[in-house]
Amino acid sequence: MPAVCAKAAGTVAWQPVAGAMHRRLEVAMEDAAAGTEKNLRGSGVAVLLGQESGQPAPCCPHGPTLLFVKISQGEEVGRRFYACSACRDRKDCNFFQWENEKVSEARLSAREEVNRSCQPSLSHRQNVERYKQFGLLPTSKRKFCQECQQLLLPREWGKHSGHQVLSDLSIAHLQRPSQLLCPLKNKKTNAQYLFADRSCQFLLDLIISLGFKRVLCVGTPRLHELIRLKVSREQESSVKSLLLDIDFRYSQFYTEEDFCHYNMFNHYFFGGEAAHEICRKFLHQEKGEGVILVTDPPFGGLVEPLAFSFKKLIATWRETQEEDHSSKELPIFWIFPYFFESRILEFFPRFSMMDYQVDYDNHALYKHGKTGRKQSPVRIFTNISPSMIVLPVEEGYRFCSVCQRYVSSGNQHCEICNSCTSKDGRRWNHCFLCKKCVKPSWIHCNTCNRCALRDHACESAKAGCFICGGAGHKRSTCPNLSVTDRAGKADRNQKLKKNKKIKMDTVKRPYLKHATFARKKIKNKKKKNALAC
Numbered sequence: 001m002p003a004v005c006a007k008a009a010g011t012v013a014w015q016p017v018a019g020a021m022h023r024r025l026e027v028a029m030e031d032a033a034a035g036t037e038k039n040l041r042g043s044g045v046a047v048l049l050g051q052e053s054g055q056p057a058p059c060c061p062h063g064p065t066l067l068f069v070k071i072s073q074g075e076e077v078g079r080r081f082y083a084c085s086a087c088r089d090r091k092d093c094n095f096f097q098w099e100n101e102k103v104s105e106a107r108l109s110a111r112e113e114v115n116r117s118c119q120p121s122l123s124h125r126q127n128v129e130r131y132k133q134f135g136l137l138p139t140s141k142r143k144f145c146q147e148c149q150q151l152l153l154p155r156e157w158g159k160h161s162g163h164q165v166l167s168d169l170s171i172a173h174l175q176r177p178s179q180l181l182c183p184l185k186n187k188k189t190n191a192q193y194l195f196a197d198r199s200c201q202f203l204l205d206l207i208i209s210l211g212f213k214r215v216l217c218v219g220t221p222r223l224h225e226l227i228r229l230k231v232s233r234e235q236e237s238s239v240k241s242l243l244l245d246i247d248f249r250y251s252q253f254y255t256e257e258d259f260c261h262y263n264m265f266n267h268y269f270f271g272g273e274a275a276h277e278i279c280r281k282f283l284h285q286e287k288g289e290g291v292i293l294v295t296d297p298p299f300g301g302l303v304e305p306l307a308f309s310f311k312k313l314i315a316t317w318r319e320t321q322e323e324d325h326s327s328k329e330l331p332i333f334w335i336f337p338y339f340f341e342s343r344i345l346e347f348f349p350r351f352s353m354m355d356y357q358v359d360y361d362n363h364a365l366y367k368h369g370k371t372g373r374k375q376s377p378v379r380i381f382t383n384i385s386p387s388m389i390v391l392p393v394e395e396g397y398r399f400c401s402v403c404q405r406y407v408s409s410g411n412q413h414c415e416i417c418n419s420c421t422s423k424d425g426r427r428w429n430h431c432f433l434c435k436k437c438v439k440p441s442w443i444h445c446n447t448c449n450r451c452a453l454r455d456h457a458c459e460s461a462k463a464g465c466f467i468c469g470g471a472g473h474k475r476s477t478c479p480n481l482s483v484t485d486r487a488g489k490a491d492r493n494q495k496l497k498k499n500k501k502i503k504m505d506t507v508k509r510p511y512l513k514h515a516t517f518a519r520k521k522i523k524n525k526k527k528k529n530a531l532a533c
Contacts, residue, residue: 197361
């Protein structure tokens with residue numbers, strides 16, 4: 001469920017752009033990626049996982065909240081508070097509570113009432129029963145309300161008479177719910193940019209070729225429905241899948257064994273322990289063998305809570321592992337933009353990034369076939385050996401015999417780095433000063449002491465002295481500025497002030513004279529009028 005950045009603190013709404021504007025977008029995307037997590041090191045808000053004070057975290061409509069702290073570089077750590085795990089924007093979920101705040105009973109009751117009011121009107125089990133009734137209807141009586149995003153039974157038609165309604169739904173329609181449901185647009189919470197058929201089919205073919213029999217789909221509804229379609233069409237297919245997703249609308253189409261309402265930012269199952277047990281059993285089948293986790297989180301979400309949740313799923317899977325197999329890892333495909341690579345590697349250092357470009361049906365930029373900077377930045381991060389992952393040659397991927405992995409055609413092997421270094425599909429250039437390969441549009445900046453776009457804003461110039469680039473002083477007090485220069489500058493400033501004062505006096509005097517003369521004239525006129533009377 002991608003959303004750019006990025007899938008917090010500084011996300012960017014992606015729109016089609018060209019030329020120099022696209023170069024700025026290229027930097028903005030990476031800054032958004034860094035900005036989403038940069039706050040943890042500079043100034044902003046940091047998430048604190050596993051550092052709660054012993055009391056259970058309060059709940060909002062999206063489950064247990066997360067503990068955050070406001071931090072500023074060079075200052076003491078700020079006050080800690082709880083906020084929604086899924087929504088970074090207070091407009092979407094306005095929950096806020098200081099960590100040690102004493103909450104009154106009245107406020108707790110009001111909060112519980114709000115949480116209840118935000119829950120779906122029908123339970124998952126009720127939706128399953130409705131689906132069974134809906135499936136027995138003839139095609140002419142199968143209707144779906146586009147405004148309410150709901151399958152309609154005949155007795156409910158009257159309530160939706162003024163709404164836009166799709167009629168004559170076939171079994172094929174019901175097997176592709178992601179094409180019926182309108183994608184949710186919040187890039188930080190849901191961000192349902194759905195896999196294009198090309199990418200989805202590639203993922204499924206890759207999963208089958210690697211020998212996996214079960215797929216835990218975390219936020220990948222289109223992959224889940226493609227697996228189910230394959231099972232329904234091919235009797236010999238033995239691949240099973242379980243969908244974990246925050247979008248409860250899918251409960252209208254899948255049973256409790258096929259779908260769990262789940263928040264991947266706090267590892268919360270809305271269905272309680274029963275739903276958690278379904279996930280546990282799915283991971284534990286065949287002693288945990290033959291299962292892979294595939295996830296496509298919102299790009300606007302923080303990486304740390306996501307990694308925390310995935311590690312809990314890994315811990316659940318490891319419950320089946322014997323002591324001598326404790327070093328084994330749950331295979332994972334984490335689909336995310338390439339500019340999050342460093343953050344993902346912080347939590348999963350054994351992961352590597354594939355060159356395969358994942359594209360989406362309903363995204364303006366992330367499309368297959370684009371070239372240069374317009375290519376999709378979304379990649380597959382995995383703990384499976386890159387040599388085992390075969391990318392389609394017909395789409396321009398080739399095998400690098402030195403790196404022992406498939407790379408994009410533009411990703412040329414660098415003899416100095418001894419690696420195929422490109423991340424975005426273009427050929428990168430080696431910078432001897434940075435001692436690494438960089439994007440072809442970047443040049444080395446001596447002020448920043450790194451490579452960047454030609455028209456970038458220098459960090460050192462913004463942060464410190466304009467003359468020497470040092471921090472802690474401004475240009476006027478720079479030690480590299482001579483005493484004579486400073487004295488001369490002081491004299492020039494004094495002369496400028498004096499000239500400005502003379503100029504102001506010259507401008508003001510005529511107006512003052514005019515005002516005085518006008519007052520005398522009015523006074524004399526009043527006297528003449530009084531004498532005349």
